[in-house]
Amino acid sequence: MICAMREKRINFARDFTKFPGGRARIHGDHSGEEFREDVLKPALDSHDVVILNLNGVVSFPASFVDEAFGILVEELGLDRVKNQIQFVLDDIRLPFGRSSWRWKHTRHS
Amino acid sequence: MLDQRPLKRISPDAVLMLMAELAFYHFFDWRKQKLCQPPEDPAVLWMLNQVGYFAYFPQIRVTGMPQSRNFLFHLRDRHTHGKKVWQMIEHFENRVTFQQEERQALYDALIESMDNVGQHAYGRRFGWRYHYRDWWLLGYFDDTNHEISFVFLDQGVGIPATIRANIGDQFRSGTDLITEAVLTGKSSTGGLNRGNGLPSLKTFVDRAYNGTLQITSDQSRCTFSKGTGPEKRTLRIPLHGTLITWKIQFGPQ
Numbered sequence: 001m002i003c004a005m006r007e008k009r010i011n012f013a014r015d016f017t018k019f020p021g022g023r024a025r026i027h028g029d030h031s032g033e034e035f036r037e038d039v040l041k042p043a044l045d046s047h048d049v050v051i052l053n054l055n056g057v058v059s060f061p062a063s064f065v066d067e068a069f070g071i072l073v074e075e076l077g078l079d080r081v082k083n084q085i086q087f088v089l090d091d092i093r094l095p096f097g098r099s100s101w102r103w104k105h106t107r108h109s
Numbered sequence: 110m111l112d113q114r115p116l117k118r119i120s121p122d123a124v125l126m127l128m129a130e131l132a133f134y135h136f137f138d139w140r141k142q143k144l145c146q147p148p149e150d151p152a153v154l155w156m157l158n159q160v161g162y163f164a165y166f167p168q169i170r171v172t173g174m175p176q177s178r179n180f181l182f183h184l185r186d187r188h189t190h191g192k193k194v195w196q197m198i199e200h201f202e203n204r205v206t207f208q209q210e211e212r213q214a215l216y217d218a219l220i221e222s223m224d225n226v227g228q229h230a231y232g233r234r235f236g237w238r239y240h241y242r243d244w245w246l247l248g249y250f251d252d253t254n255h256e257i258s259f260v261f262l263d264q265g266v267g268i269p270a271t272i273r274a275n276i277g278d279q280f281r282s283g284t285d286l287i288t289e290a291v292l293t294g295k296s297s298t299g300g301l302n303r304g305n306g307l308p309s310l311k312t313f314v315d316r317a318y319n320g321t322l323q324i325t326s327d328q329s330r331c332t333f334s335k336g337t338g339p340e341k342r343t344l345r346i347p348l349h350g351t352l353i354t355w356k357i358q359f360g361p362q
Contacts, residue, residue, distance in 0.1 A: 022221070022223060061216070
């Protein structure tokens, strides 16, 4: 029996916003919490692999990244998040993931 | 009666604080008529007029405003707004050119400042002021010295009080708490995945060619310059809230 991998492609700039906000939903639009709860988590629950294209986004504030990905790691586990999400990002100057990785290592090491 | 006729010069920080204090006063006592004698200096008059200061004084009609080569942009809100921040940065790019890294660091710094207001600045211990949660942002380009300033203000409990209340560090000075929060990312919540906001404020200065970050909160003032250690100062008169100022020098465009 052959099972096809269910794959979901998310273009962050087109499907969510070009201008990410802060941490919590109650403090403003396009927050990390909103992205995690409304976009990323449902995609992870219903697909095997999520390809997240981050090109075209102006920047990723540290609080946004922590809330969107750090909390996701806490909820789902680092291995599942690493296995299920593939990032596409051409602009290597973006400070994406730095804070999230610090969090992960502190939490799981 | 506010007599501002003798004013010869005013900094962007002072404009923002004056505006915020007036709005705060108006918020709680809007019925009371406020009177003002406008400044005679055209540059001061221009700055105050640009931020809408005279809207609080209906009896004053400002006409014949002189042309200025300076540039000013201001925002007031109570939420985190990425798009508004980006629009402000784009406005300034008509006059100065940011490097890509500077632009991103400035965006992150302003978003973190706004988010900190929502999360920490106006705590429940703030009592009757609790429902007043505004922040103020002013960007100013001074054409005479090619200096750009971004000033962010909230009128909350201040950074040292927030850290002390949440993690119980009662023995260290306010300047030490601010310095540690900015340099090492010490969180006021004590959470492992927290404390990323304040270091982001300094990243903009670190990436710029030449600049300073000054944080004033309660009686503590810390100035961070690129390549040197923080300069700490205790103020005689406390500031109610937190005032964050970035100053960046540019060469002639």
